[in-house]
Amino acid sequence: MIESYYKSQDKKFTLIQNDVLEVLPQFDFKFDMVFADPPYFLSNDGLTIKNGKISSVNKGEWDKSYGFDEINNFNRRWIYLIREKMKDDATIWISGTSHNIFSTGQTLIELGFKILNIITWEKTNPPPNFTCRYFTHSTEQIIWARKKANVPHFFNYELMKELNSGKQMKDVWELPAIAKWEKSCGKHPTQKPLSLLTRIILASTKDSAWIIDPFTGSSTTGIAANLSNRKFLGIDKEKEYLEISKARKMEIEDSFTAEKYRARISGFNNEEQLNSFLVREPVAEYKLEDTSLDEAFRKN
Numbered sequence: 097m098i099e100s101y102y103k104s105q106d107k108k109f110t111l112i113q114n115d116v117l118e119v120l121p122q123f124d125f126k127f128d129m130v131f132a133d134p135p136y137f138l139s140n141d142g143l144t145i146k147n148g149k150i151s152s153v154n155k156g157e158w159d160k161s162y163g164f165d166e167i168n169n170f171n172r173r174w175i176y177l178i179r180e181k182m183k184d185d186a187t188i189w190i191s192g193t194s195h196n197i198f199s200t201g202q203t204l205i206e207l208g209f210k211i212l213n214i215i216t217w218e219k220t221n222p223p224p225n226f227t228c229r230y231f232t233h234s235t236e237q238i239i240w241a242r243k244k245a246n247v248p249h250f251f252n253y254e255l256m257k258e259l260n261s262g263k264q265m266k267d268v269w270e271l272p273a274i275a276k277w278e279k280s281c282g283k284h285p286t287q288k289p290l291s292l293l294t295r296i297i298l299a300s301t302k303d304s305a306w307i308i309d310p311f312t313g314s315s316t317t318g319i320a321a322n323l324s325n326r327k328f329l330g331i332d333k334e335k336e337y338l339e340i341s342k343a344r345k346m347e348i349e350d351s352f353t354a355e356k357y358r359a360r361i362s363g364f365n366n367e368e369q370l371n372s373f374l375v376r377e378p379v380a381e382y383k384l385e386d387t388s389l390d391e392a393f394r395k396n
């Protein structure tokens with residue numbers, strides 16, 4: 097039986113503390129969408145500027161690079177395993193920079209995924225490049241792919257167009273980097289903004305969908321999922337980060353806080369747009385029983 101690290105009372109938010117390579121083969125459950133923000137393997141003692149001061153780029157042991165072969169091997173193993181956890185019409189989003197994005201992209205193609213888009217997330221407030229030997233690094237890439245070339249995926253085309261003043265939304269998204277208010281429960285060194293995850297979730301899932309994040313960190317994916325009425329399973333090796341995740345979920349159990357956060361999510365034309373969308377969003381035809389994840393955990 098798989099032990100959850102934490103399970104919320106509403107059963108919409110579950111965390112597991114384990115190595116993703118160990119735990120994925122231990123249960124059988126199919127998800128509608130995967131968001132993965134794997135180690136970028138960029139903690140190589142380089143320097144950057146943070147709050148006006150020169151600081152190390154190092155994130156932690158989990159982000160150290162042991163060479164390209166190791167990175168490739170790791171990416172092959174987790175992408176192969178997560179593929180088994182996806183419904184046939186499910187999609188996967190993988191974020192990265194030049195350090196790992198070529199490896200994850202190549203692996204997706206090798207494993208038969210169909211690449212749908214490569215989103216460029218352009219940060220409106222990037223740190224300056226103090227070496228003055230490169231252009232300022234101001235983007236991250238996010239690959240969006242579907243599991244099977246011949247099985248159609250879900251794309252919330254109309255909503256994305258609506259959120260873009262009636263024009264087709266492009267694959268370049270201008271969104272701010274993480275804001276202070278998103279760190280109210282503690283700091284994760286690579287926390288993603290809620291605005292980015294909300295857009296991803298609304299673009300590619302229906303109401304009540306099941307979403308998995310195999311490198312959950314502070315669980316931005318799970319918080320965005322629950323604020324949008326989706327269900328979530330997050331995996332991380334580090335207890336410290338799962339504690340932040342748990343605190344973030346408990347924070348949004350207060351409906352006043354949840355409303356406040358929804359209103360602060362940017363990328364929408366006006367503050368009320370996300371809320372009004374969530375209210376009138378059609379309820380999905382498929383409804384998994386809330387107990388099915390528990391059953392999958394019991395059966396291993």
Ligand SMILES: C[S@@+](CC[C@H](N)C(=O)[O-])C[C@H]1O[C@@H](n2cnc3c(N)ncnc32)[C@H](O)[C@@H]1O
Pocket residue numbers: 114115116117133134135136158284286287288289310311312313314315316317331332333334337
């Ligand atoms: C880039 S961070 C994810 C940050 C997250 N998107 C957020 O918004 O907080 C990657 C996470 O993967 C975790 N991790 C690294 N290797 C892992 C592994 N083999 N199994 C499970 N978690 C792992 C790290 O502890 C780290 O929290």
